[in-house]
Every structure is written in C-alpha cells, then in structure tokens.
Amino acid sequence: MLFPVFSSPHLPAQNNVSRVMGEVLLALLPGILCATWFFGWGVLVNIVIAATTCVAAEAAVLALRGRAVRATLADRSALLTGVLLALCLPPLAPWWIPVIGSLFAIVIAKQLYGGLGYNPFNPAMIGYVVLLISYPRELTLWIPPTGIEAQHLNLNLSQTLALIFTNSLPAETTIDALTMPTPLDATKTAFGLGQTLHEIKASPLFGHFGGVGWEWINLSFLIGGLYLLARRVISWHIPAGLLGGLFLIALVFYGSDTDAFPSPLFHLFSGAAMLGAFFIATDPVSAATTPRGRLLFGAGIGVIAYVIRTWGGYPDGIAFGVLLMNMAAPTIDYYTKPRVFGQSK
Amino acid sequence: MGKAPHHLHRFHGGLHLPANKTLSSGSPIRALPIPARLVIPLSQHIGTAADVMVKVGEPVLRGQMIARAQGYVSVPIHASSSGTVVDITDHLIPHPSGLSAPCIIIETDGKDTAVDDTLSADHTQLDPSELRNRIRQAGIVGLGGAGFPSFIKLNPGTNRPIATLLINGAECEPYISCDDRLMRERAADVIGGAAILKHALNATECVIAVEDNKPEAIQALRDAIAQRSVSDFAVVVIPTLYPTGGEKQLIQVVTGREVPSQGLPADVGVICHNPGTAAAVHRVFALGEPLISRIITVTGTGVREPGNVEVRVGTPMADVIAACGGYTDRAQRLLMGGPMMGFAVGNDATPVIKTTNCLLVAGGNELPLPQAPLPCIRCGACVDVCPAKLLPQQLYWYAHAKDFDKVQDYSLFDCIECGCCAYVCPSHLPLVQYYRFAKTEIWNQEREREKADIARQRHEYRLFRLEREKDERAARLQQKQAALKTAKGETTAEDPKKAAIQAALERAKAKKASAGVMPKNTDNLTEAQQQAITNADERRRNRDSSTATRSEDA
Structure with missing residues (x-):
C-alpha cells in the first residue's frame, strides 16, 4: 500500500x-x-x-x-x-x-x-x-x-x-x-498658559484619575488586553514595557514637581495608552520579536509617548512612539538574542 | 526507597500534547509470527553500513552475524531468523528520503534455529572493554529512534568520569507506548540491563526517568529495583511535557545541567540510554541473543487492532500491520515514529529496523495533510515553546532567504527538530522542513568546500611536484655535464683566462636581462620628435590629474 x-x-x-x-x-x-x-x-x-x-x-x-x-x-x-x-x-x-x-x-x-x-x-x-x-x-x-x-x-x-x-x-x-479638547490636549494648553496641575484638575474634563470618559475607555481596553494575555494571543512583554516605561518616566517628573507634571496614573489612563499598549504596539509584524527586545520596544514607546505628550507639538505620542520604535525593531532584535540552550552565558 | 524526593528542574518551552497513548498501551506485548521473508538493511544505525558476510543461497541461523561492522562507528547485523539468503540487493528502507539501500533478503524456514551462543556471560566477571565488545558484537544500537551504536556511548574516555547513567523512559511523543509496556512487563530486564550498562560505565548512580503519565511502569520499576535490592538505582517521576524525552532536555530536568552546545551528555557527567536498549543488553548477557527483535507500537485509527508487538528486525511493515488486523478503511498515512518527529513512509513494503519504535497508521483526519502556509507574522509563539531557546521565526526568515551564514548565527545546529514551533505556528509554516533544508544545504556546501580544498591542495602539490622534477632534472643535467667535464680532462680547465671572460660576459648578459633593458624604437629620435613626445606626456599628465580631481569630487 x-x-x-x-x-x-x-x-x-x-x-x-x-x-x-x-x-x-x-x-x-x-x-x-x-x-x-x-x-x-x-x-x-x-x-x-x-x-x-x-x-x-x-x-x-x-x-x-x-x-x-x-x-x-x-x-x-x-x-x-x-x-x-x-x-x-x-x-x-x-x-x-x-x-x-x-x-x-x-x-x-x-x-x-x-x-x-x-x-x-x-x-x-x-x-x-x-x-x-x-x-x-x-x-x-x-x-x-x-x-x-x-x-x-x-x-x-x-x-x-x-x-x-x-x-x-x-x-x-x-x-x-x-x-x-481632550484631557491631554487641555492639559498641554493649560500648562502652556502657566496654570498649575491643581488648577487644571478643577476643570470639568477631569475625572477620578484621568479624563472623564477617557479613564473608563482606557480601563475597558485594559480589560480587553488582559483577556488577550490570558488567551496567550499576545505576550506580556510589550504592554509591560510600554506601560512600565510610561509610568516610570511620568513618576520621575511627577515626583520632581507634582504641580508641573500630571501623575503617572493620569498618563496611563489618558489618550491611547491602553489601546496602544495592548492592541497597537503588540502588532507582531512590525514589533521587536525577542522577549527582551519586546520589553525594550514597549519601554521605548512609553518614553517617546511621554516626551511628546509633555514637550512635543502633539497632545498624544503613542502613534509616533510606535512608528519610531518600529524603525528600531530590527536593531533591538539583533542585540537581544536570547542565550541558546547549552551555549555559554 | 527511603531517598529524598529528587529535585527536578525545568527546560524552556515545550508543549502539552494530546497523548493518544491509550489506543495502544492497554494490551500486553504480543510476539508476532516470523514472516516468510525478512528484508534486513545493512545500515540500521548511525555510521558506516555493515559489510556483507554471506552469499546468495547460503543458509543462515537465527542470531548469526550476516554483516560485519565496518570502521569504528558501525555495528554488525544478524539474521533475525533461520532460513536462506535469497538476494542481496537494493530495497526500500525506512528513511525520510524514501530511497533504497542494500539489504540482505532471507527466506525463512519457519524452524527459527538459533546459532551457537557466544555472547552470554556473567557481566560482573567481564571488564568494561570486554562488555563493550560484546555489546558491539550483538549489534546493539540506541532503540529510542536515533540508532547510535551503544558501545561508543559506553566509552566516554577516562577524562570524563560518568556520575549518572540516565535511563530515558520519558517516552514523550504522543501515541507511542512501547517503552511504557516494556517497563511494565519486563522491568527486571530493564533494571538488569541498566546494571550492566552502569557497570560498564563505572557510574555512581542510575536514574530511570519516567513521565508521570505511566504510573504502572513506575511501580513495576520500583518493584524490580527493590527485588534486586540495589541502593544506587532510583526511579524519578518527571512531569509530562513534550519534548522532555529529548536527551538534552531530560538531562536538564533531572540534573539541572545543560549539555553544552555541540557537546555530549558525557561533558556533564551523564550518559543516556533508552529502556529498550537496556533490555536488549540484558538479553545479550542473559540469553546470548543479539539484537534481532524489538518491541514496536502499532497504533492509529488506520489499523484494526492497535497494540504493542515484538517484531523480528527485517519484517516488512505490511506484515506487521496485517498481524495487527490490517488497515481500516480510514487508513490514510503511515508514519514511522511519533507524530512530532517521526517520518512518513511511502510504501509499506519497507521493513522494520532496529530503530523502528512505532508504526502510526493515521486514519481519516487524524493527522490531516498540511494546510497552505501564510506569511510569518513574527508573533513569536515559536519562541515561547522552543526547548533549545532559539528564535525559530528568525531561523525561518534566513532559511527562507537561503542566507546560510545568518541562519548559523542564529544557532541553527542547536535545533533538535522537535516540531514544537511548527505545532504552534498560526501561519502553518513547515518550519522544521526549512531548518532541515538549511542544515542539508550547509552540509552540502561544507562537503563541496572540503572537496574543493582537496582539489586545490592536489593542484598545488602537482605544481610543486612539476617544479621539483624540473629542478631535479636540471640538477641531474648539471651533474652530468660536470662529470663529463671532469672526464674530458684538464684541457678546458687549463685556460682560466678564457673561462673568466666567458663568466663576465654571462654576468653582463644576466644583468641586462634582469634589468629589462631592451633597445626601443624611441632610441634614435630627432629633436622635433622628442619635443612632440614631451608635449604629449605633459597633456596626458594634466588630463589624468583633472580626472582624478573629478572622481574625488564625485
């Protein structure tokens, strides 16, 4: 047969x-x-x-x-x-x-x-x-x-x-x-006018920790993202890198002056942070592909987004962060190859 | 046992696969009838094929050596039953290529008369080198699937002391249950064989690792150890995870040590053997029986009576399937080995060999044909499951592009071809196939390079030899001339003045030749001609320098 x-x-x-x-x-x-x-x-x-x-x-x-x-x-x-x-x-x-x-x-x-x-x-x-x-x-x-x-x-x-x-x-x-304007936009304009964070927060645009509405939208995307993690559709590296990077750099500046910089939590729950972290930056085709590389890739987006939000010409920076880090992805992959089984450390 | 529970480690990645073992693991091992014809390939092991010792028409006995080992990495082949050699010819062999290779074909006489026993002995009375020799003479190879001559693994060298003999009873591939049945039913043989192997290696301990989905086998082994009352034997229960039965993975799970890349288990003080190999070694010394039969799992929904059978080496697969009730109507594919690492057999006239651990007849859509692949989306699912911690997506990318340098930068040769990456790939890429292709191409390139190197060396040596012969001829000629001169007598030597003049002339000639001074057609020129040449030279120089500037600008 x-x-x-x-x-x-x-x-x-x-x-x-x-x-x-x-x-x-x-x-x-x-x-x-x-x-x-x-x-x-x-x-x-x-x-x-x-x-x-x-x-x-x-x-x-x-x-x-x-x-x-x-x-x-x-x-x-x-x-x-x-x-x-x-x-x-x-x-x-x-x-x-x-x-x-x-x-x-x-x-x-x-x-x-x-x-x-x-x-x-x-x-x-x-x-x-x-x-x-x-x-x-x-x-x-x-x-x-x-x-x-x-x-x-x-x-x-x-x-x-x-x-x-x-x-x-x-x-x-x-x-x-x-x-x-969106809360991120409003904050930027207000800071430009010399207002303090305390004054800005008094505006009706602001909710519990982010903007009204925006904090809930971000929370919903977070829930969806956690579902993707649980289903192993995405790995945790990119979201953790992005949110961690954004949180840390926001924390440093918030810690240096609580009146001149919004809190890390505000950043995490504003704009496209959660959508970006779980759904956009995790597009595998254009992202870094090694585990450590993905962590770096995410962190880079978080930091770039913060820089653009705080000092750049646009209210949000996730999109630019993603594209800039897309450019860096091959280089990141090259330098973050994992140690192969049995090869020296 | 009274021993502290063994501390286990984990290897990276791996998969929980549907086991599908109960299809075959339920019924005891059956011995299959001896087939009318045995097709015994000369190459059933890794290394050089054995060398035929019999002639067509010659009667042979069961266990008689019919082909001798050739070179170091080789073992002899024995007749699996008594009968007559009817042909020595190329026949289909179980190999991924589906090609034919030399086989000895024996028509059995049904008497199954055994040859005189020269192998059985009390192993404790033999030194390791004699043990190795007998194991080699008995044709023992790794029965787990690779077929590496076992005696070589028993000779790790004096600079690598072996602490642990590891019996690999993981049997992590789905469907296969032959080791499970063997350990359940013939635990004493396994332990007995392991004791011989341990003795040959002078190992400190023997660990038998079994996946936790085989409780009966674990109990049987523990009972057998208790019966022998040996203290340095332990059964270690390891979690079921594919490919834990991979040698390097198992060593990591049991000892926590990583076998170095391109290295051997002996480098970390471990030698691995399959329980089937251990049992075969036991039979050599207890019964004087060389490796002429083995236990194989016949399973899948394409066969009527799945189970485990003891088969003579050389039995055509069709005979094995027939003895297991034959094919069902659903039979669609025939595999040798498991569904992850086994290979497809195109024709069931192919014989069972020493390394055939399983015949899987897939029925219906049990193992559907591969789907059309989509482009790689670099999702990295393969990275998560790779037990060698490779980047399969990058390997694929470079293998696809035939960039064989890059693919080696990404450690292609550390790939064990377990197939985990392809199993989880959402794009259904035949990843392992790409890696095999790249490996084969690289081997071919290496062979070509070696050939070219040899050819070049030969050519260079030929040039050197021709030069040398020329020199030698010249030297001989000179010698002859000198001899002639001296023979002619002192007449020429009498005139030193003439010789001195001749020598001076020759020196001048040589000097002229080496300086390359030759008369030119520009030697006797008029002044006007000379002027024209100078002008032309000047123009050319200017042009050259301006071109140089231009090209620098560019």
Missing part, C-alpha cells in the same frame, strides 16, 4: 492567523462599547467606514497583485487595521478622514511592502499619523464625553450620519459648541 509523504511534525497546527486576529477584535469590544457610550454613534460610524475601506482596498490590491483575494481576506488583518485606525479618530470626523487614513494604511504601508508579514511599520499608525500631519484641524475636533452635562450635546444616529457625510449640523448648533 502506498501513502503520501510529508515532513514532520504531522500533528495539525493548533492555531491560525484568522483566530489570532479574531481574538484581538473580540478583545476590542469592551473598549469599543465604552467609547461609543461616551462619544456617541460617531465611533461606530468611523469603524464601519474605516473597516470597509481597509477590506476593499486590500481586496483591490490583492486582485492587482494576482493573489488569492478571498483566502487572504480571511486572515482578518485588514479588518483589524481598519478598526484600530477608527478607534484613534475623533468621533465626528468627516467621512473622508477614515477613508484616506485606511487607504494609506493598507495600500501604502502594508500592501506595497508585500502585504501581511512584510510591512516594517504598523499600518494603522501610518494611516493615523498621515492624517494627523495632513489634517490637524479635523484630527483635533473631539467632542465632550457623556458625563460632562453642561456642554454635552447628544447627537442621534441620523444627526451623526448627516454631520459625517454631508457636514450639516442640527439647527442652532455650531461646530465650536460641539467640540471640546
């Missing part, structure tokens, strides 16, 4: 890329729901626009490249890129913002480099940074979160869609009345 011959191991692999991406998407749910609760329908609209554009762009490029479209889309990586990019955008950004960001992320940052597995930079962050640099006004138009009743204006779904797609506001509202 004759049998087919293949190389060992013969036990079927237990994991697949599609499942990994699916788990990440699942773990994003609490954060997405929380963000929707605080910032309204815009969050979901962004996700739908960005995800659709990403998947369509991926399909188009794959078709042009003569690759298997359906089989490749099944890895869900384009979908994930879209969702991650959307979560970084202001909830009422005009529709072309997520579209341009998604196109750039998928076509330029991912497929032109060879598609999944070959992109040196995090596609979602490339898309985000392109938008941030090109359309600074649209990217800073955040709205106040639910909970700040004085200024809150609750747009329903159709009003949200009208604003996003036709730029038409409900009667007797202006875009200025609708928007409000």
Whole structure:
C-alpha cells in the first residue's frame, strides 16, 4: 500500500492567523462599547467606514497583485487595521478622514511592502499619523464625553450620519459648541498658559484619575488586553514595557514637581495608552520579536509617548512612539538574542 | 526507597500534547509470527553500513552475524531468523528520503534455529572493554529512534568520569507506548540491563526517568529495583511535557545541567540510554541473543487492532500491520515514529529496523495533510515553546532567504527538530522542513568546500611536484655535464683566462636581462620628435590629474 509523504511534525497546527486576529477584535469590544457610550454613534460610524475601506482596498490590491483575494481576506488583518485606525479618530470626523487614513494604511504601508508579514511599520499608525500631519484641524475636533452635562450635546444616529457625510449640523448648533479638547490636549494648553496641575484638575474634563470618559475607555481596553494575555494571543512583554516605561518616566517628573507634571496614573489612563499598549504596539509584524527586545520596544514607546505628550507639538505620542520604535525593531532584535540552550552565558 | 524526593528542574518551552497513548498501551506485548521473508538493511544505525558476510543461497541461523561492522562507528547485523539468503540487493528502507539501500533478503524456514551462543556471560566477571565488545558484537544500537551504536556511548574516555547513567523512559511523543509496556512487563530486564550498562560505565548512580503519565511502569520499576535490592538505582517521576524525552532536555530536568552546545551528555557527567536498549543488553548477557527483535507500537485509527508487538528486525511493515488486523478503511498515512518527529513512509513494503519504535497508521483526519502556509507574522509563539531557546521565526526568515551564514548565527545546529514551533505556528509554516533544508544545504556546501580544498591542495602539490622534477632534472643535467667535464680532462680547465671572460660576459648578459633593458624604437629620435613626445606626456599628465580631481569630487 502506498501513502503520501510529508515532513514532520504531522500533528495539525493548533492555531491560525484568522483566530489570532479574531481574538484581538473580540478583545476590542469592551473598549469599543465604552467609547461609543461616551462619544456617541460617531465611533461606530468611523469603524464601519474605516473597516470597509481597509477590506476593499486590500481586496483591490490583492486582485492587482494576482493573489488569492478571498483566502487572504480571511486572515482578518485588514479588518483589524481598519478598526484600530477608527478607534484613534475623533468621533465626528468627516467621512473622508477614515477613508484616506485606511487607504494609506493598507495600500501604502502594508500592501506595497508585500502585504501581511512584510510591512516594517504598523499600518494603522501610518494611516493615523498621515492624517494627523495632513489634517490637524479635523484630527483635533473631539467632542465632550457623556458625563460632562453642561456642554454635552447628544447627537442621534441620523444627526451623526448627516454631520459625517454631508457636514450639516442640527439647527442652532455650531461646530465650536460641539467640540471640546481632550484631557491631554487641555492639559498641554493649560500648562502652556502657566496654570498649575491643581488648577487644571478643577476643570470639568477631569475625572477620578484621568479624563472623564477617557479613564473608563482606557480601563475597558485594559480589560480587553488582559483577556488577550490570558488567551496567550499576545505576550506580556510589550504592554509591560510600554506601560512600565510610561509610568516610570511620568513618576520621575511627577515626583520632581507634582504641580508641573500630571501623575503617572493620569498618563496611563489618558489618550491611547491602553489601546496602544495592548492592541497597537503588540502588532507582531512590525514589533521587536525577542522577549527582551519586546520589553525594550514597549519601554521605548512609553518614553517617546511621554516626551511628546509633555514637550512635543502633539497632545498624544503613542502613534509616533510606535512608528519610531518600529524603525528600531530590527536593531533591538539583533542585540537581544536570547542565550541558546547549552551555549555559554 | 527511603531517598529524598529528587529535585527536578525545568527546560524552556515545550508543549502539552494530546497523548493518544491509550489506543495502544492497554494490551500486553504480543510476539508476532516470523514472516516468510525478512528484508534486513545493512545500515540500521548511525555510521558506516555493515559489510556483507554471506552469499546468495547460503543458509543462515537465527542470531548469526550476516554483516560485519565496518570502521569504528558501525555495528554488525544478524539474521533475525533461520532460513536462506535469497538476494542481496537494493530495497526500500525506512528513511525520510524514501530511497533504497542494500539489504540482505532471507527466506525463512519457519524452524527459527538459533546459532551457537557466544555472547552470554556473567557481566560482573567481564571488564568494561570486554562488555563493550560484546555489546558491539550483538549489534546493539540506541532503540529510542536515533540508532547510535551503544558501545561508543559506553566509552566516554577516562577524562570524563560518568556520575549518572540516565535511563530515558520519558517516552514523550504522543501515541507511542512501547517503552511504557516494556517497563511494565519486563522491568527486571530493564533494571538488569541498566546494571550492566552502569557497570560498564563505572557510574555512581542510575536514574530511570519516567513521565508521570505511566504510573504502572513506575511501580513495576520500583518493584524490580527493590527485588534486586540495589541502593544506587532510583526511579524519578518527571512531569509530562513534550519534548522532555529529548536527551538534552531530560538531562536538564533531572540534573539541572545543560549539555553544552555541540557537546555530549558525557561533558556533564551523564550518559543516556533508552529502556529498550537496556533490555536488549540484558538479553545479550542473559540469553546470548543479539539484537534481532524489538518491541514496536502499532497504533492509529488506520489499523484494526492497535497494540504493542515484538517484531523480528527485517519484517516488512505490511506484515506487521496485517498481524495487527490490517488497515481500516480510514487508513490514510503511515508514519514511522511519533507524530512530532517521526517520518512518513511511502510504501509499506519497507521493513522494520532496529530503530523502528512505532508504526502510526493515521486514519481519516487524524493527522490531516498540511494546510497552505501564510506569511510569518513574527508573533513569536515559536519562541515561547522552543526547548533549545532559539528564535525559530528568525531561523525561518534566513532559511527562507537561503542566507546560510545568518541562519548559523542564529544557532541553527542547536535545533533538535522537535516540531514544537511548527505545532504552534498560526501561519502553518513547515518550519522544521526549512531548518532541515538549511542544515542539508550547509552540509552540502561544507562537503563541496572540503572537496574543493582537496582539489586545490592536489593542484598545488602537482605544481610543486612539476617544479621539483624540473629542478631535479636540471640538477641531474648539471651533474652530468660536470662529470663529463671532469672526464674530458684538464684541457678546458687549463685556460682560466678564457673561462673568466666567458663568466663576465654571462654576468653582463644576466644583468641586462634582469634589468629589462631592451633597445626601443624611441632610441634614435630627432629633436622635433622628442619635443612632440614631451608635449604629449605633459597633456596626458594634466588630463589624468583633472580626472582624478573629478572622481574625488564625485
């Protein structure tokens, strides 16, 4: 009797890329729901626009490249890129913002480099940074979160869609009345005006330890991140490095002057800290790949983010931190090779 | 035992795999009938193939040596039963390549008449070198799968004292249960063989390591030790974790020591042997029986009656499967060894050899064919499970790019091919296949380089030899001429003046030749011609210097 011959191991692999991406998407749910609760329908609209554009762009490029479209889309990586990019955008950004960001992320940052597995930079962050640099006004138009009743204006779904797609506001509202800076942005501006942290904290934007709403959103992403750790979808090194690095450098400056620098806890629960630590920096393709290297990679992002938040020109720095450390990843990997079994220490 | 519980260590990575051992571990070992034809390969061990000692048509007896060891790393081969040699030819052998190799084919007579016993002895009366010699003459090789001649492992050298003889009863590969059954049913043989090995090594202690999923085997071994009332034997229960049965991993678990990269267990004072090998050694000295049979696990949903069987070496796999009820309708793949490190056998006419520990007939989708791989996403799942602490994703990257220097920088040759990385890979990359490919390519390159080195040395030596012969001829000629001169008499020597002139002329000639002074066509020029040449030289110099400046600017 004759049998087919293949190389060992013969036990079927237990994991697949599609499942990994699916788990990440699942773990994003609490954060997405929380963000929707605080910032309204815009969050979901962004996700739908960005995800659709990403998947369509991926399909188009794959078709042009003569690759298997359906089989490749099944890895869900384009979908994930879209969702991650959307979560970084202001909830009422005009529709072309997520579209341009998604196109750039998928076509330029991912497929032109060879598609999944070959992109040196995090596609979602490339898309985000392109938008941030090109359309600074649209990217800073955040709205106040639910909970700040004085200024809150609750747009329903159709009003949200009208604003996003036709730029038409409900009667007797202006875009200025609708928007409000993020806590990170507000803090930066206030420090610029010479206010102390104590004064800044008195503003209604601030909650228990971070900004109103933002602290809960970050907490939801933390929960999702812990789920990914428990499911062994990601390793602890990058989140620990990022949050640890951010915490430590914030602690040093906070300790030197508690009135001039926000607390470490504020930093951990503001902006994209948790989303970045568990979902963005952990993109394995563009991150460092050795265990020690990942710790360093994360710490580098944390420190760069702090520097940009504190002294840079942008309210948040996670995206820049990720891209800068993406550049450093091959070098980090080279210098952090683990000691091989049986080789001298 | 009264001994303190053994302190265990942990190796990096590893996997908890579905064991699937109960399929075969439940029923006792059965001896299989002797097949009509035995196909006995000359190479069943690591090292040089054995050298045929019999002729076609010659009758042979069970246990008769039919091929002798060739060189140091080699062992003899014996007839597994009595009968007649009907052919000595190339036949399929169990090898990942699926190729054929020389085999002795014996038609059995069913009488199973044994040859005269020259092996059995009281081992305590023999010195280690005689023990090693008998173990070699009996054709004993490692029965765990590698097939390394056992007598070599019993000779670690005087500068490496062996503290521990480690019997590797981990049997960590899924499906396989032949060592488990052996230790359960023939614990006394295992302990007896271990005692002989320990004696040959002059080791201080013998540790038998068994995974905690084999409680019956552990109990049987402990009983056997108690019966022999030896104090320096211990059964150590180790946690079930693949690949704990890897020699280096087991040594780390039991002793906490790491076998150096490219080193041997003897470097850390340990020698490892398989329980099957120990039992075979016992049979050599107790029964005078060379290695002509072994216990193999026949399992998988593709075979009707899975179990453990004692098979004569050289039995075609088809006969083994037939004796186990034959294939089921679902039979889809045939493996020799376990599902992690075994290899696929393409044709069941292939014989069972000394290193065949398991025949796994996978049915249905038990071991599905590999899926199409996706690109590596560098997730690092492979890093977490690699017991050699390698970076499999980087190895893959460089093996894929055929960058064989880089792949060695990442310690490719420390890879034990356990397959953990491929098992957890979400992209379903056939990682181990890439590593094997890279290793083979590097070996080939090395061989080519060696060949080229030898060729170059030969060429250089040839040039040297030709030169030398030329010199020698010249010297001989000179000698002859000198001899001729002296023979001619003093007539030429009489005229020293003439000789001096001749010598001076020759010196001048030589000087001229070495200085390279030759008459040129520029020697007799008119002044105008000379001027034109000088001008041309000047122009050229200027051009050259300006070109140099330009290229510097660039």
